[in-house]
Amino acid sequence: MKEQGQGQELTIQQVAEMTGFSVHTLRYYERIGLMDPIPRAKNGHRFYQKNDFEWIVLLARLRNTGMPIVQMQRFAAMMRLGDAGISQRRALLEDHERMLLEQAQEIRQTLDLLRDKIDYYRSWEAEVKGEIHEKGG
Amino acid sequence: MKEQGQGQELTIQQVAEMTGFSVHTLRYYERIGLMDPIPRAKNGHRFYQKNDFEWIVLLARLRNTGMPIVQMQRFAAMMRLGDAGISQRRALLEDHERMLLEQAQEIRQTLDLLRDKIDYYRSWEAEVKGEIHEKGG
């Protein structure tokens, strides 16, 4: 029995490979309420559907950009509220958007600094090499 | 005795305020070798000089952009090598540069996604509001 329904199911391994989460982490996230309970096959194994997968991809993006678990839990809770949670969900995403803009600026400034230093090291290396060359003949 | 030398010294408090690190963290960083030992006044209090301060600002940028402590320790060790450490230092900074470029891309993609969702929520909110308005008269 390789397929359970319309053949759209993914095993936990497959989801792990596709999202970058470990299987441990996927189970952990389900445990702490970041996902609704994933449907199980008769043998107890999870099978993930398309909409589960898309939710996990969203979680991955949020997590990879530094959203704390507790905030993702709040977001998941708002999802369960349906209409009643829309404004809160928007507010939470707008908060994260602001965070990312700040993060992006810090990265830009640090990239500028790094490039200055790298250039400086490069010229220093050239100089040292030049001296060695002179010394060496 | 408010000033110790040319009046360029900073207390640990001042450095903390200026860099965003806590005084605890500044002492911790010194302990674990991220900074050379900071000179002390007769009473044992640290006084930070301009070059100490600049090094700490660099540490702050690296840390704020996600460089792990152990990598900063390697970088600090390379500083102590002088000329011999230049190429390694450049390589380490180039590694971090690459990391930041990836991070920046992840942020851009996530910002796109967030904006889509925020727009979607906004239109959803307008719709729900509209229905309430109709119902309410």
Place this chain on the structure above:
DNA sequence: TTACAAGTTTGAGCACGCTCTAAGTCAATA
């Protein structure tokens, strides 16, 4: 039918990066 691979659960363990505590020193002020 025996072995193996892939999954399950609950709970413990761990790496990282601080953060705090306790006990003490010192200089300035009331």
Place this chain on the structure above:
DNA sequence: TATTGACTTAGAGCGTGCTCAAACTTGTAA
């Protein structure tokens, strides 16, 4: 002289986010 406040040290403690361990079930392949 007593108190206050900012600092010192060494070491313990803690929050976050996984990550692993142990014991078990199930389905497939030899």
